Amino acid sequence: MIYNDNNDRFQHWLRKKGLSSSSVSKYASQSHNRILKDLGVSFYELDSVEQLNKLLLDVRKLEKLMEKDPRRMYSSAVSNYIKFQSETADFSNTLEDNKYEFRVEETLASWANKPEYNNSPRPRAKLIEGSATRYTRDAKVGADAITLSNYECQIDSFHKFFISRRTNKNYVEAHHLIPIVYQGIFEHGIDEVENIACLCPVCHSCIHYGVNHERVHLIDRLYNKFQTKLYTIGIEIKQKELLELYQAK
Incomplete structure (x- = not known):
């Protein structure tokens, strides 16, 4: 349930940012699934931004080892997810x-x-x-x-x-x-x-x-x-x- 809820909300957030359907799919599904496959971690199931930050650092290392340059596709997905979590949680609380x-x-x-x-x-x-x-x-x-x-x-x-x-x-x-x-x-x-x-x-x-x-x-x-x-x-x-x-x- 956590996975599905966060996935749906993240996709909605990306669309509100003006991203195309292909870009939404690239960040919310393709990148997530590659990270899950290679590192065994679903960013949809992490509880805090600090856990996401650790994952982001691991993903950046992973990208450097890839034969084909992913042009920061996977780290961008995690960065965007961190932004999504940060903004939607309490960004408006002054x-x-x-x-x-x-x-x-x-x-x-x-x-x-x-x-x-x-x-x-x-x-x-x-x-x-x-x-x-x-x-x-x-x-x-x-x-x-x-x-x-x-x-x-x-x-x-x-x-x-x-x-x-x-x-x-x-x-x-x-x-x-x-x-x-x-x-x-x-x-x-x-x-x-x-x-x-x-x-x-x-x-x-x-x-x-x-x-x-x-x-x-x-x-x-x-x-x-x-x-x-x-x-x-x-x-x-x-x-x-x-x-x-x-x-x-």
Whole structure:
């Protein structure tokens, strides 16, 4: 039952993304069946994104051993399934986002002096206890990103709307350019300063809730600023791929 339900919902999700019938079949059936045959694992029966991430890494290794280049067909199927699980589970739930911004503000307020920034690689984010899809975020990393940006919006440094009563500085928010909900797609951690933009509340809200052409404009500007930074921590992502994570076109 789990297999059939997840298969049906995944196919529906793929069709809503605009994929053709042949592409839906390629990801939901052909790739799944080849992975099951070669690795003995059905991604429809895995319980958490972390299990899917492990499978994704195994599939990428498998693709390298194939005589005919599969052009990432099988790893793309698993990546898309991870996106499907992440988005449909709790992507629209902003409660944890609000808690995170509050923790970042509290961390900034507790720093009498800016601590020395530690740029050592951090472990991948862990799943929130009790969740199969949502990851933890370290408020200290968000606070680091804000202090390194001197409390200025990285879209426009003139965006200064009010002074925070906690920090007594320009109020800004920490935004993961690659949303943390998609940690499962990546081998390396994305809860890193190199993936966190310092944004004014208007730009931050626009990225989440604005009309598509305005969101795309802001995401494109941030991508151009952060692409090299992301590469330094082992994250390679194309502009089009990033926009797809935001469901923006």
